[in-house]
Amino acid sequence: MSAVYALYPDGDSAQRAVNGLKAAGLGDDAITVIAGEPLEHHPFFETDKSTWMWYLASFGGLVGLSFATWLTRMTELAWPINTGNMPIVAWWPNLIIMFEMTMLFAILASVLTLLVTAGLPGRRGAIYDPQVMDGKILVGVANPGDAVAVERALTVAGATVIKN
Amino acid sequence: MSDAYTRQLNEDLLRPLLQTSWRFYLLVAFLGSIVAMGLGTWAWQMWNGFGVTGINNPIFWAFYITNFVFWIGISHAGTLISAILRLVNAGWRRPVTRCAEVITAFALMIGALFPIIHLGRPWLFFWLMPYPSSRQIWPNFRSPLVWDFFAITTYLTGSVLFLVLPMIPDFALVRDKTTGWRHRVYGALALGWTGTPKQWHRLESAMSIMAIAIIPVAVSVHTIVSFDFSMAPVPMWHSTMFGPYFVAGAIFSGIAGLIIAMAALRKFLHLEAYLHPLHFQNLGKLLLLMSLLWAYFVFAERLTIWYGNEPSEIAVMNVTQRGSFAPLYWTMVVCNFVLPFTILSIKKLRTITGCVIASFGVLIGMWLERFLIVVPSLGHKYLPYSWGVYRPRPVEIMITISTFAAMTLLYVLFSKLVPIISIWEMKAGQHPAHAASEAVAHDAVLGETRA
Numbered sequence: 001m002s003a004v005y006a007l008y009p010d011g012d013s014a015q016r017a018v019n020g021l022k023a024a025g026l027g028d029d030a031i032t033v034i035a036g037e038p039l040e041h042h043p044f045f046e047t048d049k050s051t052w053m054w055y056l057a058s059f060g061g062l063v064g065l066s067f068a069t070w071l072t073r074m075t076e077l078a079w080p081i082n083t084g085n086m087p088i089v090a091w092w093p094n095l096i097i098m099f100e101m102t103m104l105f106a107i108l109a110s111v112l113t114l115l116v117t118a119g120l121p122g123r124r125g126a127i128y129d130p131q132v133m134d135g136k137i138l139v140g141v142a143n144p145g146d147a148v149a150v151e152r153a154l155t156v157a158g159a160t161v162i163k164n
Numbered sequence: 165m166s167d168a169y170t171r172q173l174n175e176d177l178l179r180p181l182l183q184t185s186w187r188f189y190l191l192v193a194f195l196g197s198i199v200a201m202g203l204g205t206w207a208w209q210m211w212n213g214f215g216v217t218g219i220n221n222p223i224f225w226a227f228y229i230t231n232f233v234f235w236i237g238i239s240h241a242g243t244l245i246s247a248i249l250r251l252v253n254a255g256w257r258r259p260v261t262r263c264a265e266v267i268t269a270f271a272l273m274i275g276a277l278f279p280i281i282h283l284g285r286p287w288l289f290f291w292l293m294p295y296p297s298s299r300q301i302w303p304n305f306r307s308p309l310v311w312d313f314f315a316i317t318t319y320l321t322g323s324v325l326f327l328v329l330p331m332i333p334d335f336a337l338v339r340d341k342t343t344g345w346r347h348r349v350y351g352a353l354a355l356g357w358t359g360t361p362k363q364w365h366r367l368e369s370a371m372s373i374m375a376i377a378i379i380p381v382a383v384s385v386h387t388i389v390s391f392d393f394s395m396a397p398v399p400m401w402h403s404t405m406f407g408p409y410f411v412a413g414a415i416f417s418g419i420a421g422l423i424i425a426m427a428a429l430r431k432f433l434h435l436e437a438y439l440h441p442l443h444f445q446n447l448g449k450l451l452l453l454m455s456l457l458w459a460y461f462v463f464a465e466r467l468t469i470w471y472g473n474e475p476s477e478i479a480v481m482n483v484t485q486r487g488s489f490a491p492l493y494w495t496m497v498v499c500n501f502v503l504p505f506t507i508l509s510i511k512k513l514r515t516i517t518g519c520v521i522a523s524f525g526v527l528i529g530m531w532l533e534r535f536l537i538v539v540p541s542l543g544h545k546y547l548p549y550s551w552g553v554y555r556p557r558p559v560e561i562m563i564t565i566s567t568f569a570a571m572t573l574l575y576v577l578f579s580k581l582v583p584i585i586s587i588w589e590m591k592a593g594q595h596p597a598h599a600a601s602e603a604v605a606h607d608a609v610l611g612e613t614r615a
Contacts, residue, residue, distance in 0.1 A: 110373040135169075
């Protein structure tokens with residue numbers, strides 16, 4: 001797998017590189033951007049922002065609530081013990097279990113969604129450079145059709161280093 | 165953000181991981197030996213039976229349950245405070261969050277250990293889990309002890325995930341900055357993290373959801389711990405205000421624990437450039453607020469009981485305020501209110517040293533508070549013929565001491581293996597958009613430095 005990428009010292013030059021690549025006919029999917037920290041307020045970092053995580057977390061919570069409702073009710077009916085003159089199916093204390101399970105399943109659902117959608121655990125892609133941890137921003141293209149055009153677009157934006 | 169700043173940040177915060185002095189080994193050996201003594205004492209207790217403790221009729225809950233409530237309270241330092249600060253986007257939280265979240269994870273583990281120690285036969289712990297026994301009997305969901313199991317499990321799971329997820333980008337950093345076995349180990353822990361926009365967005369979404377979910381869970385945990393007491397018809401326990409009273413006390417002791425941990429990290433890991441006096445000032449103000457809230461709760465509780473004049477409750481109240489527990493009670497009042505109020509309400513005294521002194525006082529005071537909730541009430545129930553006394557035995561004292569050593573040991577080991585300040589969050593905080601919103605905080609730091 002071939003790749004061409006460049007490292008940029010700041011978000012503005014990385015933005016110019018992304019703009020240049022798009023002008024050269026590349027789509028968002030073809031352009032790889034990597035940074036050592038979240039770079040909000042830069043359009044190139046706004047890709048892939050929409051997520052179903054909130055809905056999936058809510059769904060997880062609903063599953064937890066349903067499971068806890070079933071567990072408490074079923075077990076109380078399976079072995080009915082009279083405790084402190086409370087009803088056999090005692091909803092007040094059951095609400096505590098239901099609340100905890102709702103939250104636990106919501107948390108687990110959001111973590112699971114994170115891992116699946118962010119590709120974790122996984123292998124590092126073809127394009128990566130440890131210098132991103134020193135504050136550099138990587139912009140590159142994997143398997144470029146026209147490597148010369150890509151390199152030109154990256155150079156014009158003010159790349160400090162271009163690597164193949 | 166300049167490359168020079170990033171390199172300096174990496175260097176400063178990775179130094180504790182990459183350089184080890186003989187003092188570290190000495191400290192680990194010292195703390196480890198205390199923990200080993202504690203484990204040995206516990207084994208001795210299991211071998212000889214629960215009679216080696218001072219627990220006896222009518223006082224069946226004493227040091228161990230005091231420690232349980234105390235450590236669960238300390239756990240409120242981290243995840244709860246971190247989640248609140250994260251949701252309100254407080255810029256000054258960045259160096260604080262991980263220091264705090266670690267406290268939660270370890271304090272919960274230690275706290276959850278005490279009911280198991282208290283079982284006497286800890287190998288039967290699994291009876292608390294929701295599964296049918298051989299006679300098809302399930303745990304009784306109407307028991308507050310089962311509520312504890314569910315609440316602590318949820319909070320521990322959530323807190324560990326809340327701590328671990330933001331560590332992934334920092335593991336990737338350590339992976340890229342190291343060689344050999346470290347590179348391999350941290351590479352595995354980084355789970356293949358690269359830092360694409362998609363990964364950052366998903367991480368931030370997950371952290372937001374978890375911050376929202378973990379706050380009510382944290383409140384529920386200590387409320388449920390308070391239910392262990394308030395559901396029982398025992399004098400001075402059966403109170404509707406125990407839930408919020410316990411939650412406030414937990415946050416109070418948690419902040420004190422956090423201040424002490426941060427001061428130690430600042431001193432021993434040379435993190436003066438990251439943990440500023442401003443952080444201690446802000447936490448000091450929170451501690452002062454919680455001290456006032458704690459005093460309010462104690463006053464409201466005591467006034468109601470005194471006014472009600474119910475003989476069994478007055479007996480407990482008198483024994484704590486004027487009887488054999490009075491020295492402990494008034495030490496608690498001094499430590500939890502007089503000392504922090506005096507130090508933290510005067511700006512000149514609200515220094516790092518002042519905050520640490522107040523925090524040590526609060527930790528002592530809050531441990532005493534838990535003890536004074538548990539023991540005097542059990543020793544003075546409704547009829548005088550059932551009254552009793554409790555004296556802790558060496559077994560209980562040793563196990564208690566060893567848990568403090570265990571907490572310190574776990575914290576020391578963690579700060580040796582993981583960057584104790586979230587490096588990527590510090591970098592993100594230096595981004596121009598964030599830096600502008602945090603300018604006020606920086607100005608305050610500079611102003612203080614000049615002063």
